[in-house]
Amino acid sequence: MNEFIPLMVIIPIACALLLNLFHKKDKTVILMGIIVAIVLPIIPLIANYGLHYFGGHAPLITNSTLLSTLPSTIQNSALALFHPAVTYSYGALQKIFIFILGIIAFFAIFNSLSQNKKVSGPLMFLMFMGTAAVTAILLSDDIFHMYIFFEISALTQTGIILTSKTENNYETALKYMILGSIGGPLLLLGIGFVLGAVGSVNITDIVYAISHNLVDPLSPTLLFAFGLIFFGWLYTSGLPPFHTIKSGVYSKALPNASVLLQAFTVIIFIAIGIAIFRIFSYLPFFKTLIVVFSLIAMVLGVTMAIMQTDFRRMIAFLAVGELGYIGLGFGLATKLSITAGLFQAVNELVITALLFIGFGTILYLTKISDTRKLGGMIQHNSIVAIMVLIGGFAMAGVPPLNGFQSKLMIIQASLQSGFPEISIIAILVSIVTFMVFMKAYHSIYLKPKPNDLVGADKLVPRSSIAAIAILLIICIVLGLFPHLVTDNISQFAMGLI
Amino acid sequence: MTDILLILGDTQLMSLFTAAAFIVVGLFAAIFLDNIIKKIIGIAFIEEGANLFIVALGYKAGGVVPIFLPGMSADWFAANSAYPLPQALVLTSIVIGASTLAVMLAISMVLYKKYGTLSASEILGDKKTQTLAEKNAGDNNE
Amino acid sequence: MIEVVVMIIAILGCILAILQRDLLKVAILTGINGACVAFLFQFLLAPDVALTQAIVGTAIVPVFLAMAIYKTQRMDDK
Numbered sequence: 001m002n003e004f005i006p007l008m009v010i011i012p013i014a015c016a017l018l019l020n021l022f023h024k025k026d027k028t029v030i031l032m033g034i035i036v037a038i039v040l041p042i043i044p045l046i047a048n049y050g051l052h053y054f055g056g057h058a059p060l061i062t063n064s065t066l067l068s069t070l071p072s073t074i075q076n077s078a079l080a081l082f083h084p085a086v087t088y089s090y091g092a093l094q095k096i097f098i099f100i101l102g103i104i105a106f107f108a109i110f111n112s113l114s115q116n117k118k119v120s121g122p123l124m125f126l127m128f129m130g131t132a133a134v135t136a137i138l139l140s141d142d143i144f145h146m147y148i149f150f151e152i153s154a155l156t157q158t159g160i161i162l163t164s165k166t167e168n169n170y171e172t173a174l175k176y177m178i179l180g181s182i183g184g185p186l187l188l189l190g191i192g193f194v195l196g197a198v199g200s201v202n203i204t205d206i207v208y209a210i211s212h213n214l215v216d217p218l219s220p221t222l223l224f225a226f227g228l229i230f231f232g233w234l235y236t237s238g239l240p241p242f243h244t245i246k247s248g249v250y251s252k253a254l255p256n257a258s259v260l261l262q263a264f265t266v267i268i269f270i271a272i273g274i275a276i277f278r279i280f281s282y283l284p285f286f287k288t289l290i291v292v293f294s295l296i297a298m299v300l301g302v303t304m305a306i307m308q309t310d311f312r313r314m315i316a317f318l319a320v321g322e323l324g325y326i327g328l329g330f331g332l333a334t335k336l337s338i339t340a341g342l343f344q345a346v347n348e349l350v351i352t353a354l355l356f357i358g359f360g361t362i363l364y365l366t367k368i369s370d371t372r373k374l375g376g377m378i379q380h381n382s383i384v385a386i387m388v389l390i391g392g393f394a395m396a397g398v399p400p401l402n403g404f405q406s407k408l409m410i411i412q413a414s415l416q417s418g419f420p421e422i423s424i425i426a427i428l429v430s431i432v433t434f435m436v437f438m439k440a441y442h443s444i445y446l447k448p449k450p451n452d453l454v455g456a457d458k459l460v461p462r463s464s465i466a467a468i469a470i471l472l473i474i475c476i477v478l479g480l481f482p483h484l485v486t487d488n489i490s491q492f493a494m495g496l497i
Numbered sequence: 498m499t500d501i502l503l504i505l506g507d508t509q510l511m512s513l514f515t516a517a518a519f520i521v522v523g524l525f526a527a528i529f530l531d532n533i534i535k536k537i538i539g540i541a542f543i544e545e546g547a548n549l550f551i552v553a554l555g556y557k558a559g560g561v562v563p564i565f566l567p568g569m570s571a572d573w574f575a576a577n578s579a580y581p582l583p584q585a586l587v588l589t590s591i592v593i594g595a596s597t598l599a600v601m602l603a604i605s606m607v608l609y610k611k612y613g614t615l616s617a618s619e620i621l622g623d624k625k626t627q628t629l630a631e632k633n634a635g636d637n638n639e
Numbered sequence: 640m641i642e643v644v645v646m647i648i649a650i651l652g653c654i655l656a657i658l659q660r661d662l663l664k665v666a667i668l669t670g671i672n673g674a675c676v677a678f679l680f681q682f683l684l685a686p687d688v689a690l691t692q693a694i695v696g697t698a699i700v701p702v703f704l705a706m707a708i709y710k711t712q713r714m715d716d717k
Contacts, residue, residue, distance in 0.1 A: 505640070505643050506640075508642055508682060508683070509683075511642070511643060511646055512642075512646070512679060512682075512683060514646075515646045515649060515650060515679070518650045518653075519649075519650070519653060522650075522653050522654055522657060523653075525657070526657040530657060532662075532715045532716070534662055534665070534704065534707060534708065534711070535657055535662075535665065535715070538656060538657065538665060538669055538704070539657065541669065541700060542653050542656075542672075545672070545673070545676055545696070548676075548688075548692075549676055549679060549680075552680055552683050552685050552688055553683055555683075555684075555685070556683045556684060557684070560684060561684070562684050562685075562686055563684070578684075579683070579684035579685070584685040584687065584688050587685070587688050588687065588688055588691055591688070591691050591692055591695050591696075592691070592695070594695075595695045595699055595700060595703075598700060598703060599703055602703055602704065602706075602707040603707075605707065605711070606707055606710050606711060609710070609711040609712070614716065615711055615712060615715075615716070616716060
């Protein structure tokens with residue numbers, strides 16, 4: 001049913017708005033939150049692939065009776081093909097990512113419902129709103145619609161940092177907003193240039209106009225537009241020069257919320273990345289530019305992760321570094337590499353969520369995030385410790401876990417396209433990732449317990465253990481049967497090239 | 498002299514120049530000024546410039562407002578009206594700009610209570626990396 | 640030619656705004672700037688955008704700024 005497509009955005013927005021009406025009726029709030037959180041991953045499974053035109057304004061070419069009444073200048077031009085309505089396109093790729101986002105949102109919402117005393121309030125609102133915003137970015141085929149939800153997601157991310165009562169969260173929020181408010185209008189300006197050149201904001205129309213030479217593909221207008229949109233993309237995905245602020249954002253939020261924040265980042269990264277790829281991949285320097293930025297992100301991410309002492313910042317920098325692998329997939333621009341990059345995106349969503357929840361239990365027990373003051377936590381709950389260890393192996397790319405499969409595909413793709421240097425850097429970065437993770441893991445779980453470490457008399461919440469276990473099962477299943485995801489993705493990647 | 502008059506008479510071109518001036522002044526204020534309120538005002542100018550730029554794209558010299566009144570023929574309207582799509586987009590982005598501004602002002606009010614100053618270098622300047630990121634932001638735009 | 644005058648006022652307003660030391664004057668200059676942009680939207684055949692900009696740019700944004708300045712400090716330190 002195509003009617004389900006807009007519901008993926010409408011249901012979380014409606015839930016976000018309605019939840020706070022039931023303030024103080026905690027049972028109603030919990031029931032409603034959990035029902036909606038369960039519904040979120042189910043809708044993409046039952047929806048059919050297809051397009052949804054808002055307001056029913058289909059392209060003129062599909063409505064021949066209306067078309068025949070119009071002047072011949074419109075009938076014979078590309079205008080008859082253009083999409084007048086905001087269009088949502090739902091395909092194999094969107095299905096996978098919205099499903100995974102639904103699962104992660106479910107765990108984030110479920111954990112924060114079961115661990116917080118105040119169940120309603122701004123955090124729930126922002127979580128649902130952000131989920132709706134990134135779903136809309138992923139579905140939308142309209143570049144301005146993407147911009148609107150890009151701004152909404154930036155506001156919700158700021159809001160999520162503000163609701164956590166960590167130290168210096170307001171400073172980080174203000175920095176993120178100032179940079180974001182420079183990046184956002186520049187993205188809008190880039191969209192304006194594309195609109196000025198083509199006359200439409202629908203990505204399919206823009207691609208049609210450029211590929212049929214209705215506009216000059218190498219005109220300065222489009223080059224400038226590419227620069228501005230690319231800059232906005234760098235900001236929103238936390239590639240350099242924004243890696244520091246992005247990792248600061250992850251580490252200032254509560255662990256359950258950072259799970260969602262990194263999911264938002266990865267999904268916006270691939271959604272806008274695909275849009276840029278579809279529109280601008282004909283540019284001669286496009287691939288080089290993306291590969292260079294991805295490599296810088298990978299190297300900077302892991303090197304800055306080594307220097308951190310706060311484990312939340314460590315994972316945050318590692319998460320930024322992992323984004324580089326997805327970028328490599330886009331940059332190499334073969335069918336295999338794009339499949340590998342998007343598969344890596346799925347894996348990163350799951351693995352980083354696992355690590356944030358897993359290390360979040362430490363924060364829950366001890367209220368300390370400095371690795372120098374921690375130690376010996378493996379005695380406290382060894383099951384969680386082992387599951388987090390396997391999650392870290394998945395991130396570093398140890399077989400047979402999912403991170404290994406996707407990184408192997410990226411290395412194969414770079415060898416196939418004749419860049420062995422890239423594959424060497426990728427392997428090195430993944431080794432350093434492993435090292436950083438083991439350093440953090442050792443200092444938290446394995447080294448002798450410091451004498452002044454108190455607390456840890458509480459139990460790890462069961463909801464966290466369940467979330468870690470299920471995410472770990474997804475990791476192992478995807479590692480053993482990668483074709484569950486890659487079949488759908490390679491189908492999409494074929495259409496992209 | 499006649500050239501200057503021609504340029505001055507071209508409303509669309511002049512609007513684009515104005516938008517560019519807004520964006521340049523706004524970027525200068527957002528990146529180089531120290532006061533947070535002025536940084537925020539600079540950001541508001543960038544947004545205003547982007548909006549003005551997009552509306553100016555849809556302008557048609559000697560055209561009419563894109564409202565289809567009874568009695569107009571469709572052919573004449575299509576040939577003479579301004580392009581309405583950019584205007585519809587800008588309506589949304591004006592509201593987004595105002596709400597972003599409100600959130601930033603609210604955060605800076607909280608930070609003023611904590612630090613007793615509006616100086617960005619005192620509030621945000623504890624790390625070198627931040628200024629570096631902002632500088633890079635400026636370089637990429639030009 | 641009146642639109643050129645409005646544009647010059649708008650650009651002057653925004654340059655003066657970032658040079659002012661008194662932040663309340665900055666808020667007022669932002670309002671003038673917003674009003675000029677609203678006029679420009681009207682010249683550019685976008686009356687509905689002009690209406691929105693007139694409300695947001697001349698009333699809401701300066702009032703937000705003035706309230707923030709009232710709660711913080713009026714003079715820029717430097």
